[in-house]
Amino acid sequence: MIASVFALGALLTSCTEPDPTRVRLTVFAASSLTEAFEDLVQSFEAEHPTAEVLLTLAGSQVLRLQIEHGASADVFASAHSTHVAKLVQSGRAGSPIKFASNELALVVPRSNPANIGSFEQLNRARQIVIGTDNAPIGRYTREMLHRARAALGDSYADAVERSVVSTESNSRLVRAKVDLGEADAAVVYRTDALASNAVRIIRIPDAINTQASYHIIRVAPAAQVTLAPPTARSDFASRFIDYIGSREGQRVLARHGFEPR
Amino acid sequence: MSLHRFSPASALATVLGTSLVLCLAVPFLALALSTSFSDLRAAFAHPMFAPALKLSLGTSIASLGLTALLGTPLGWWLATTSSRVGRITEIAVQLPIIVPPAVVGVALLQTFGRRGLLGGILSDFGVHLPFSVQAVVLAQVVVSSPFFVQAATSTFRELDRDLTIVARTLGASPAEAFVRVVLPAAAPGLLTGASLSCARALGEFGATLLFAGNMPGVTQTMPIAIFTALESDVRLATVFALVLVALGSALLAAVRTFPRLASSVSRS
Numbered sequence: 001m002i003a004s005v006f007a008l009g010a011l012l013t014s015c016t017e018p019d020p021t022r023v024r025l026t027v028f029a030a031s032s033l034t035e036a037f038e039d040l041v042q043s044f045e046a047e048h049p050t051a052e053v054l055l056t057l058a059g060s061q062v063l064r065l066q067i068e069h070g071a072s073a074d075v076f077a078s079a080h081s082t083h084v085a086k087l088v089q090s091g092r093a094g095s096p097i098k099f100a101s102n103e104l105a106l107v108v109p110r111s112n113p114a115n116i117g118s119f120e121q122l123n124r125a126r127q128i129v130i131g132t133d134n135a136p137i138g139r140y141t142r143e144m145l146h147r148a149r150a151a152l153g154d155s156y157a158d159a160v161e162r163s164v165v166s167t168e169s170n171s172r173l174v175r176a177k178v179d180l181g182e183a184d185a186a187v188v189y190r191t192d193a194l195a196s197n198a199v200r201i202i203r204i205p206d207a208i209n210t211q212a213s214y215h216i217i218r219v220a221p222a223a224q225v226t227l228a229p230p231t232a233r234s235d236f237a238s239r240f241i242d243y244i245g246s247r248e249g250q251r252v253l254a255r256h257g258f259e260p261r
Numbered sequence: 262m263s264l265h266r267f268s269p270a271s272a273l274a275t276v277l278g279t280s281l282v283l284c285l286a287v288p289f290l291a292l293a294l295s296t297s298f299s300d301l302r303a304a305f306a307h308p309m310f311a312p313a314l315k316l317s318l319g320t321s322i323a324s325l326g327l328t329a330l331l332g333t334p335l336g337w338w339l340a341t342t343s344s345r346v347g348r349i350t351e352i353a354v355q356l357p358i359i360v361p362p363a364v365v366g367v368a369l370l371q372t373f374g375r376r377g378l379l380g381g382i383l384s385d386f387g388v389h390l391p392f393s394v395q396a397v398v399l400a401q402v403v404v405s406s407p408f409f410v411q412a413a414t415s416t417f418r419e420l421d422r423d424l425t426i427v428a429r430t431l432g433a434s435p436a437e438a439f440v441r442v443v444l445p446a447a448a449p450g451l452l453t454g455a456s457l458s459c460a461r462a463l464g465e466f467g468a469t470l471l472f473a474g475n476m477p478g479v480t481q482t483m484p485i486a487i488f489t490a491l492e493s494d495v496r497l498a499t500v501f502a503l504v505l506v507a508l509g510s511a512l513l514a515a516v517r518t519f520p521r522l523a524s525s526v527s528r529s
Contacts, residue, residue, distance in 0.1 A: 061492045069495075113375070127392060132475065134492040165392035166474025169492060177474070181376045182391045 022052040023232045025240060026072055028063040029055060030079035030136065030214070031170035032102065032189045036256035037077065043252065044243050051236050059135045059170035067092060067219055074237040077216045077244070079171075079189075080136035084215045096215040099244050100258040103209050104144050105190040106202040107178050114184035119204050120152060123159035125184035129166045129177040136212065137171040141187045144210045151208055175199065191257040214258070216241050289506055296499050304500030312478040313486035314504065320394065320482060321462040324401035328409045328458050331402075333451070336413025337439070340420075351414065358407045365403055366471025373399070373472075396473035397480050401462035408461055412454025416447045449521075456516040460509055 029037045034057050041053040056063070056073070064083040067073050068090070076093070078084045079102075087093040108116050114125040122128070131138030149157035165183070168174045171192050177183040179198040189212060193201040218237045243249045250260055304310060339351050357365055371377050373390040383390065390396045424446060428438035444451075466484035473480040475489060483505055490498040 059492065065492060065495070127389070129474070132489060132492070134489070164476070166476050166480065167489075168475065169489070180370060180374060182370065182374050 022050050023236055024052045024054060025074050025233060025236045026054045026056065027075045027077070027240065028067065028071070028073040028219075029057055029077040030060045030063070031057050031172040032079055032137070032192055033057070033077055033214070034172065035195055036191070036253050036258060039252050039256070040244065040249060043248065044240055047243070048236065048239065051240075053240070059131075059137075061134045061136070062169065072221060073219045074233060075216060075240055076219050077214060078136070079212060079214055080139060081213060081215050082139075083136070084217050087217065087219065091220070093217040093219050096217045097241060097245060098213050098261045099216050099249075100214040100253050100261055102189045102191055102212040102214065102258055104140055104187055104204055104212070105193045106185055106204055107175060107188055107193045107196075107199040108185045108202060109178055109181045109183075110198060110200055111181065112200060113181075116185055116202060119148075119202060119208070120156075122185055123156050123163075125160075125163050127165045127182070127184045128160065128163045129168060129174050129183040129186040130164055131171060131174050131187075132167040132169055135168075135170055137174060137188065138167060140210045140212050144187065144204065144208060147208045147210075151205075194257040213261075216244055292499060292503055292506065296496070296503060300496045300500055304497050307490075307497055309477060309481070309486050309490060309497075310501065313481050313483050313501070316394070316397070316478070316481065317463060317483040320397045320401055321459055324398045324405060324462045325455060325459045327398070327402050328406040328462075329451075329455060332406050332409045332413055332454075332458075333444075336410050337417050337443075339410070339414040340417030354410050355407050357404050358411075362404055362465065362467030363471060366400065366468035369396075369400060369403065369468060369472040391472060392474045392476065392480060394473075394479055397469055397482060400468040400472050401465045404465050404468055405458040405461040409451075409454040409458035412457065413447070413451055416450025416454070417443070419450075420446055453516050456512050460512040463508060463512070464505065 027037065027041065037055055037057070041055050045051055045053055058066075060078040060080055060083045063071075063073070063076060064078070064087060067076060067087060076084065076087065077099070081096070081098075084093065084096040088096060106116070106119055106122060108114070108125075116122060116124055130141045133139060133142065145157060145160065148160070163184075166177065168177070171188045174186050175188045175192045175196060178186045179196060185202075187204075190201070193199055218234065218241060244253075245261075254260065335350075335354070339347055339354075370391065372379055373383065373396070374380050375384065375389075375391070390399065420443060424442050425435075425438045428442040429435070433441065464484060465482070466488070469480065469482060470485055470488070475481055475485050477486075481489065483501060487498045487501045487505070490501055
């Protein structure tokens, strides 16, 4: 009976059943990679008609948690080295490859309610949204604010920190608060800022800005501690990682504003 | 044929019912089993814990107060009116029960946000709701008060209409009759509604996250602390979750004992 209920459920969802002639590859990628990886997946599939790539996007810390709890990802692209390092330590992943860099940018709503014209005027904002400390965007932002304190003084940094009204779990959720017009300013990746036309970008001085580095790894199936022998799936996983590092892959990333590794 | 005799049908019913009980109970058991004493100690000492618990309790009590204050007259009107507007209002008030909390969150932003329907007027008065503790309370009131209103309405409906008529003929004003006769008689039902509504407010997550954000000490309630903790330390999240299970159980116990207590008090 229960089995038939599940069977019915499976039948109802069968429109998403995998195509048996294609090899399904699951790619977990940081939220900030959304548009770039959608493009990369599309062109990878065009080059490899027998591969079907499923893309899951979330904060890197969330994706790592899911992998640690048995999610069947084949490839993981993280916005911070810690999250891949933890998986490598636990034996769930092969060696990480750095594939792109990024930097931070300040974004304000088009209407710019707090009238912020430069990074030095961020202390005018009453409502600032940043990433949570667990998320790569939050961690990079903390590093950046630390340098801002040294460069622009304690009173500036204190005013900025006091105005932080929410800490979000990934860079896209941070940006959404500015897209919605609820925040006066937010700190996101430069690429997030470029991908939205609802925000105005304000440069963060190079001496204060933080470099974000993106790493990609192959993930072993949950049941085994060591990497599985090559199968069609892990073969495609390696090919996908190679593709990200290839000239074509790097060109797609550059088109979305990412800097080369 | 006895109902208790073995039959394939009753065996099937037992299997089905037991499966559901297992689905409902095992996750809570797993939550408790996966926690050690040292996890508990570490989580209670964590800087996220005390502010989140304090905020959750404070906001749930505030939203319960608002709900009772605004919901009791509404429930009375819904129970006593026979107008078409009353029926439509009753359906509208129930909407937040069936709509996902995320929808409520977006709707609240579109209402009270800076670019929302009322955002402009509010900001003229210097009121900025999003990202504030008031936003947490408002989100809780919207998702939880329908439970209270529903309970209040059905309780008032079941009351003997003659009660108020008798009170009035004995010289009580309408307000006196309501406070001294109707409310005590309705207390058990109202308390059940209040407990359910409070439990829902305590568990509010989706609307709060979208409308009030996530700021430790200001808008980070227990459910949002669980969400945040999960991203760094699963054991921390597990203990926070257990605390909410304990609070929920206490409310459930209250739902079951309050009405009996209240009815014994009102009878004496």
